[in-house]
Amino acid sequence: MDLDFTPEEEAFREEVRAFLAQKLPTRLSDKVRKGIRLTKADMEEWHAILNERGWLAPHWPQEYGGTNWSVMQKFIFETENALAHAPRVVPFGTSMLAPVLIKYGSKEQCEHYLPRILDGADWWCQGYSEPGAGSDLASLKTQAVREGDHYIVNGQKTWTTLGQYADWIFCLVRTSNEGKRQEGISFLLIDMTTPGIEVRPIKLLDGDHEVNEVFFTDVKVPVANLVGEENKGWTYAKYLLTYERTGIAGVGGAMAALARLKEVSKTAQRNGKPISEDPLFAARLAKLEIDMENMKTTNLRVLDAAGRGVPTAESSMLKIRGTEIRQEINDLMVRAAGRYAQPFVSEAMDEGFNGEPIGPEWAGPVASQYFNNRKLSIFGGSNEVQREIITKAILEL
């Protein structure tokens, strides 16, 4: 057994680090590190820098502008990006729609949409969840009725992340009420400028506008915008969910966040001593760190198996533990801030804020981040849904 990366992989890591050192604007990495809000322009700026290097969608086939990286290379790339506090690539186009188009879409669809994802012409959002269809996604009701060369779409999607920026939405819609619920769902691409679409913001508990409701009233969608076959959309949606996700554990992000927590815990005080020396805090921090070292190796074991073509459903375990670790880090940051978790100066989380900081300079966003990251165990298949997947796919109960 050998847990070290190969010399080639280490050389690749150096290449990624050199690129990040040279090309990642300090303005962006500072914002990510300090928890300052990223604007649409910030995200697009970073996408363009990655695209220039050919690294915006490394997991795509080379013919569409991807790389030929191994799973380990992808893992290294994602980890180094997170450690350098690079903004996360918005996943809707590159990681969610594109793999479905490449596997199930037509050649025309791939040739039309994929370049537009890379050059930033189209911002995509995801139309999956509905008010009545969350974990039970197959109960979705948004309807698409065929009329000549068009579908007429009526219904409502929700939790649409960054939908306020989107030019297009990929939707799961109901095209049949016959037979099994899963067999009446289709995968449809919809232009957000089509008449009859309304986007309404949902303000979240941290005060931010991150997600939306999207309403469809008699929206005309060309039949050419159907991906694959009618009523086969569930298969495509599931493919998307099981699509090889080397970053699902969020190792890089968690490592960066843990480093910040440890730094902060040396200055934050409890009972007149650094909080890192408080026995209860120190025990939680140590457990967290141990859990994370274990998860790093679990993650590598899963990647190693995936790299050798052994299919694994263990990504559900990584999703659960990875999100638990992130949430524990968030909680310990709040503990470290003590009373100063409470002051809430929303403008301080925007770029260019010139006001006086209140309390420790790092404490401003910790409560917001804690509340915002409660989403981690809910989205992407809640951690309870992941336990269902483990039950069926791994435990075979």
Place this chain on the structure above:
Amino acid sequence: MDFSIGEDRQMLVDTLSRFLADKFPWDVRAASLESDEGFSREMWSELAELGVLGALFSESVGGFGGSPFDAGAVFGEVGKGLALGPFLGTLIGGKALELAGEEDALSNVISGESILTFADAAAVNADGSVSAPVQAAKAGDDWLLTGSKGVVEYLGSADQVVVIANDAEGEAAFLLDLKTGGAQVQDYKLVDGGAAGELQLDSAEAKRLERVGAEEIAAIRALGLVATCWESVAVMDVLKDTTLDYLRTRKQFGIPIGKFQALQHRMATVALEIEQARSAAINAAARFDEDAALRDKFCSAAKYTCGSVGRLTAEEAIQMHGGIGMTWELPLSHYAKRLTMLGQIMGDEDEHLSRYIASSQAA
């Protein structure tokens, strides 16, 4: 990166696995449990013949392995088969002999002719006080040991014991022949099978193991931790598989109890935690040759993880089996006991968490 244990080790694992399945079925184990010594000497000799004991030591001293992964591979099978015998004493005591260059004594251990064990932790007295560390005093060319050690594995069956004692400079290791005078043994059975004993030394003559000082003692303890963690993970796997089988077949309310979500989600958590424990055990073996502080940190991380996951796994396995999980008759209860007690060996999860914290704060 490579997560396979390698062809040679796989062969060893397969051989040992077959041997234990053939020669150590449940009724044979039950007989060993009842025996005075708590293990079968016949089986021990056969294990030695198979080369299982030799796999724990390096080629330079007549073995053919000796790495933490070799120890892990052997102890994994010991855990899976719930084998009884002085495996840990052989590993740790033998490693001390290896480091000291005591090839003759070690070759008798590897061949199974001599039973060796390892006495480290101090005895605890009736009033709860911990006895003073064993003291080593020089008398001419000899060393005399005085003091007591507690819960020394298979002490009653051992021919020799490696004793950790303090001389003027600190901790040192000594080889004691139990037939010599000055050593008193009180032996007893263990709750999870096997035997151990209290060792009382009153000017007992012993041989100092040269070249085994504080650093080497730390290293052999670390190796014992790696082995214990790999054994723990293997026992967890058995408990998980056994419990899953039970969940699939046991019916209540007209359906297999594994169809109930309350149990499914708990089993999913157990399975997830076991993978974390496996990673921790791998980390401890893989980082063994790094500097001592890092090695000990990963060993403590692994022992903490295996301790806490072990308790979860054992308790959940019994709970999900219900009343039948409480019975002596079912192998499950013996695996659960073993796993729980592995958590107590060489420092429990709390102690290792404390050590981990101390080393983090020192860094």
